[in-house]
Amino acid sequence: MNPNVNPELQNPKIIRTSFGLKDEIKPQLEQSYHSPLIDEIKANHFALQKGRLTFRLAQEFGFCYGVDRAIDYAYQTRAKFPDRRIFLTNEIIHNPRVNSKLKEMGMQFLPSDDSGHAMIQDIRKEDVVIIPAFGTPLKELGQLEAKGCILVDTTCGSVMSVWKRVDSYGRDGFTSVIHGKYDHEETLATSSRATRYPDGKFIVVRDKEQAGKVCQYIEGGGKREEFIQEFSKAVSPEFDPDRDLRKIGCANQTTMLSSESLEIANMLQRSMIKRYGEEVTCQNFRHFDTICSATQERQDAVLKLVQEGVDLMVVVGGYNSSNTGHLVEMSLAYCPAFHVKDATCILSREVIQHKKVFSAEIIDTAKWLPEGPIKIGVTAGASTPNRVIEEVIERIIVIA
Template identity: 45%
Template sequence: MPEPAGKEKRKRVNVRRPDVMKVVTEEVEAHYRSSIVEKIKTHGGSLTLGNTTIRLAQQFGFCYGVERAIDLAYAARKVFPEQRIFLIGEIIHNPEVNRQLADMGIVSLPWKQLSADYDDLTEDDVVIVPAFGAPTHFMEKIASLGCYVVDTTCGDVMKVWRRVRTYAKEGMTSIIHGKAGHEETQATASRALGDDGTGHYVVVLTLDDTDFLCRYIREGGDREAFFARFENALSPGFDPDQHLHRVGVANQTTMLKSETEEIQRRVKKAVITRDGDDANFIVFDTICGATQERQDALFEMLKKPMDLMLVVGGYNSSNTSHLVEIAEQELPTFFIRNASCLRDLEEVIHYDLHKKSEVTSGYPAAILGDGPVTVGITAGASCPNNLIEDTIFKIFAMRGIDEAAVRAA
């Protein structure tokens, strides 16, 4: 769905020219492709050398939306070789990919608020909109400056925008399952205000948040406690006594599928308890297909015995963190940025979701012994295959098997 008209001065650019994309495809493959990962996939998703087995999830790594965003960013530099190119925040949540763009001279702009950096943009500059999209006031600012715009917003994200705009048009409040401070959720929340800015939203992160909200839907309650609970997660002028009458549920596309579905169920039940029917409740399936596929593939993978799970990706990646949450319920799991986090057989550097910080831990005893070991590896939609390859090599090296043997297998 196109952005609303109005101050439409920005120049949308189609950089997907055949001549450009041929070169871009070669560059992207050189940076991120892995022959080892592809070989393992063709052999049933596992590789055993000696008494060490690496098992890959059936679905992991770059999704179509991420691939498209990266391709468009690379193409932008080809089409505009001499011009300044800026990116709103990060193209995706992966340090390796964002470093590559920085090396190409693509400058990251602040994304949490419109800073003075945006005032310095000119009509000759190129602005890349990331895969998460950007809030409407960012887009309006860029439009007023007349910049060239390369929009890489994922189609699944725009599908959510269409839903929340529909809610606003019909006078319904959007209940958004997501992280209030996440780029995608901020972009979605801005669309939930509707084209005239009179719509409303509330962002819920957890089932506890949902239960609090549902109690208010059913019974009303303490307004001050409500505002304290959802501080920075509400639309301007939100009134819980008015704006929870007619509600629709949407979500940040990278959230845990089962949790979004449970939120939908609980909100619907609360509305029915209050009203006697669900006439004031609506929901559409806005869960990203790639996110769902990666979660489902991990659940299937966990049915097989493994000693250790490694989840590779950027620590600020929402869809990757949910893979960690799933795996750690079943076996020792480490969330690592890349292979450098596997320092040696004594310790691993990883991100602890509960402590919200990077920590150093020891491995499970099985990894340190001489017996058979099976290590599972998966990754979120923003992790390139070359980082998976590096991790595979490192695991085998720690078990005394060199890179040449892995390549020859």
């Protein structure tokens, strides 16, 4: 074993490359996810005119490279092992259409326990298990390896880059402060890498408000019991805020709002300087931007679109898709924005069903489509197939 290479990448039983069946599965993928209408809109400078409606599509939207690869590998795995039981440790990506398609193809999703970890007791040696683009926690990976089953790992390279960061923080005795959702699959996987070494610790902060509480504690103004209570589910075992917030390194879930991640890192750095001074902070504070380029490009593109001016935004994506939610948040600063999962949400000309921003609630909003000529901006999260975007646009055209 090469001691300079991450041990996770050295297990020859874990398959991380294509089976060479790309051409075989291409027709299936095209049939399920491709959209001639979206191709047409892209060729027409990302615009479509239909009667009183002008659609403007963001210049970067939909499937990212990591999602493309994960779906590709899942289809190739089915083609390679037509007679074996195939399991996924979790949703392959956060899109209901894609996940139900995989179920139709006979793949099964492992149930999760209360903390979001896959339950693998029923896995047998002859089974195949696919690890999704978000990755899987180290403990789970070890249990799967021990089963001796075939593992197909579709973890995105951008997620692995974050792991590399938190791994180095843990090795050097830094606590990883991760901007993300503590129970999100990717963050569960990332935080597990922070504790690979004995001195490795982590704390997950959801937003600026929670980061503010960490800052307050660093500066010496926090109440220990309240702090421990607030972060009880979002810290490594036996986390001690008095001991574990002296040397910190920032990281983030790859799909967070990049501006917020940056602000959080700056807030933490300022608090470290206030408490320990510049010199010590130079030694005891680390930060690397770990937002993935696909997320950044989609956020930049939606900002450009809303700044150029649209009357409303329709953002298409699974309701549990973090990156889709952030595209909605950004749009809302400029115009009404509706997060829809698919065309069934366009109930009528009068009513749209959508996920409320900053909440899990699904609501109906009336009078969403103004009268007269209107410009509708459209974008989609990194896990949304073009076919679903096409159906949403077609449905709006029909009801308008």
